[in-house]
Amino acid sequence: MNYTFKWSVLWTGESGRWLLQGLLTTLELSALAWVLAVALGILAGALRTVRFTPLRWAATSYVEFFRNVPLLVWMFFWYFGVPPLLPRGIQDWLFNHGAEFWAGMLALGVYHGARISEVIRSGIQSIPRTQFEASVAMGLTTFQSYRLIILPVALRLIVPPATNESLNLLKNSSVALTISVAELTFQTRQIETYTARAIEALTAGTLIYLVLCLSIATIMAKVERRYAIPGLIARVGPAA
Amino acid sequence: MTAGEPAIVFRDADKWFGKLHVLRDINLAIAAGDVVVVCGPSGSGKSTLIRCVNGLERVQAGDVVVLGDSITKRGVNLPALRTRVGMVFQSFNLFPHMTALQNIMLAPMKVRKLARAEAEKTARALLERVGLREKADAYPANLSGGQQQRVAIARALAMQPKIMLFDEPTSALDPEMINEVLDVMTALAREGMTMMCVTHEMGFARRVAHRVVFMDEGQVVEEGTPQDFFAAPKSDRGKQFLSKILTH
Numbered sequence: 001m002n003y004t005f006k007w008s009v010l011w012t013g014e015s016g017r018w019l020l021q022g023l024l025t026t027l028e029l030s031a032l033a034w035v036l037a038v039a040l041g042i043l044a045g046a047l048r049t050v051r052f053t054p055l056r057w058a059a060t061s062y063v064e065f066f067r068n069v070p071l072l073v074w075m076f077f078w079y080f081g082v083p084p085l086l087p088r089g090i091q092d093w094l095f096n097h098g099a100e101f102w103a104g105m106l107a108l109g110v111y112h113g114a115r116i117s118e119v120i121r122s123g124i125q126s127i128p129r130t131q132f133e134a135s136v137a138m139g140l141t142t143f144q145s146y147r148l149i150i151l152p153v154a155l156r157l158i159v160p161p162a163t164n165e166s167l168n169l170l171k172n173s174s175v176a177l178t179i180s181v182a183e184l185t186f187q188t189r190q191i192e193t194y195t196a197r198a199i200e201a202l203t204a205g206t207l208i209y210l211v212l213c214l215s216i217a218t219i220m221a222k223v224e225r226r227y228a229i230p231g232l233i234a235r236v237g238p239a240a
Numbered sequence: 241m242t243a244g245e246p247a248i249v250f251r252d253a254d255k256w257f258g259k260l261h262v263l264r265d266i267n268l269a270i271a272a273g274d275v276v277v278v279c280g281p282s283g284s285g286k287s288t289l290i291r292c293v294n295g296l297e298r299v300q301a302g303d304v305v306v307l308g309d310s311i312t313k314r315g316v317n318l319p320a321l322r323t324r325v326g327m328v329f330q331s332f333n334l335f336p337h338m339t340a341l342q343n344i345m346l347a348p349m350k351v352r353k354l355a356r357a358e359a360e361k362t363a364r365a366l367l368e369r370v371g372l373r374e375k376a377d378a379y380p381a382n383l384s385g386g387q388q389q390r391v392a393i394a395r396a397l398a399m400q401p402k403i404m405l406f407d408e409p410t411s412a413l414d415p416e417m418i419n420e421v422l423d424v425m426t427a428l429a430r431e432g433m434t435m436m437c438v439t440h441e442m443g444f445a446r447r448v449a450h451r452v453v454f455m456d457e458g459q460v461v462e463e464g465t466p467q468d469f470f471a472a473p474k475s476d477r478g479k480q481f482l483s484k485i486l487t488h
């Protein structure tokens with residue numbers, strides 16, 4: 001092998017700034033999409049377990065529709081498909097205010113919301129039905145019972161699979177480069193184009209994703225221990 | 241509810257689960273202050289019967305009137321009715337992410353909208369009453385079965401119900417813990433609580449119940465005082481049932 005690494009391309013010229021901007025965009029995109037995904041996931045996951053059929057049916061339609069079409073297609077849908085349906089003025093405004101970012105955020109959030117809702121539904125269904133009965137038998141409404149008992153318990157149980165799904169969301173934010181969101185992968189490609197140093201640029205991107213994912217996993221493990229249900233902590237390691 | 245009117249009335253009540261006819265033409269009246277023990281073979285419909293009192297199940301024909309309100313009417317306010325009817329389950333059903341104290345304070349604060357301090361005072365008094373003052377901050381997983389069930393009773397009492405329903409409250413307990421729960425129930429009965437208890441604790445039924453209701457295959461086969469029922473059941477099915485449970 002006669003390739004000589006030239007790591008300095010990562011901090012000379014514009015590279016450092018591009019990487020930093022890419023990192024910030026990835027974080028912003030993922031964080032907003034995550035909030036949307038968790039909100040939709042809780043809503044749809046809970047509705048899929050209620051008795052009232054129309055609500056259950058609506059939530060099921062959302063989940064099956066969005067999780068069974070590739071994320072890339074959703075990116076194109078929100079970016080190329082939706083804006084032409086909007087009034088002219090709103091279109092112009094959108095394209096002056098980072099339409100690709102918002103389209104990418106919606107695509108990520110709605111797609112992963114459908115997937116997270118399945119995780120939350122399985123959490124809810126692992127709680128014995130008698131817990132729900134005990135809470136309504138005291139006079140709580142169904143909504144109160146979900147808010148105070150069912151969801152707090154379910155969310156504590158699903159931290160590990162939810163972590164997994166959150167990492168998927170972060171990694172999938174790279175798909176947004178296809179609609180030219182200048183996120184981390186987009187920026188590493190740009191460095192590669194300008195410097196013709198593919199291996200160095202990709203290594204930098206890889207390491208940043210790795211550090212991000214490991215940090216998230218660590219934080220989620222702390223959250224899991226912090227909120228563990230006493231007596232159900234046997235599967236969780238000792239406090240750090 | 242006017243004076244003299246029964247606390248619970250079943251009137252020609254029927255219920256099906258799919259094709260299974262689980263309650264057949266039930267007629268039953270339970271006066272305020274009465275302690276009624278419901279017994280019968282497994283699958284005879286005892287749980288379903290008492291779950292119809294607080295609307296966890298609905299009868300499909302006939303009527304159930306609880307504290308003067310028909311619970312089969314359309315638009316009945318079940319949460320409001322349930323604040324007046326406490327229920328204790330076989331499987332305790334304490335909320336695992338809350339301490340004993342928090343379990344008891346929840347409904348008074350969220351349903352009655354009591355201030356925290358007031359709810360806590362009542363909750364501590366109730367824990368004292370079931371003999372668990374020092375367990376206020378324990379989580380359910382760190383309590384024994386008997387202790388959990390006593391907390392569950394305190395939790396139901398926190399809403400100051402007029403009626404208490406018990407569905408086999410001691411069936412999931414080790415023998416040495418059964419009495420601590422029965423003692424709490426006995427004290428409650430002596431204070432004049434209207435109680436409907438599904439239980440096979442015949443000693444409790446003899447000492448505390450005013451009436452025994454014997455069910456089989458979804459029907460109330462006979463009812464009477466514990467003395468009469470245990471000494472000489474009128475029906476053959478009652479005799480068979482007693483011979484089975486008394487020989488064990």
Ligand SMILES: Nc1ncnc2c1ncn2[C@@H]1O[C@H](COP(=O)(O)OP(=O)(O)OP(=O)(O)O)[C@@H](O)[C@H]1O
Pocket residue numbers: 257260262280281282283284285286287288289
């Ligand atoms: N949710 C349900 N769906 C369908 N069938 C049910 C349901 N709940 C109870 N059943 C059936 O209805 C019948 C009466 O059940 P129920 O639980 O009232 O009996 P039980 O007298 O309380 O019995 P056990 O002593 O075993 O608790 C049984 O055959 C039972 O299998």
Ligand SMILES: [Mg+2]
Pocket residue numbers: 286287288407408
């Ligand atoms: Mg039963």
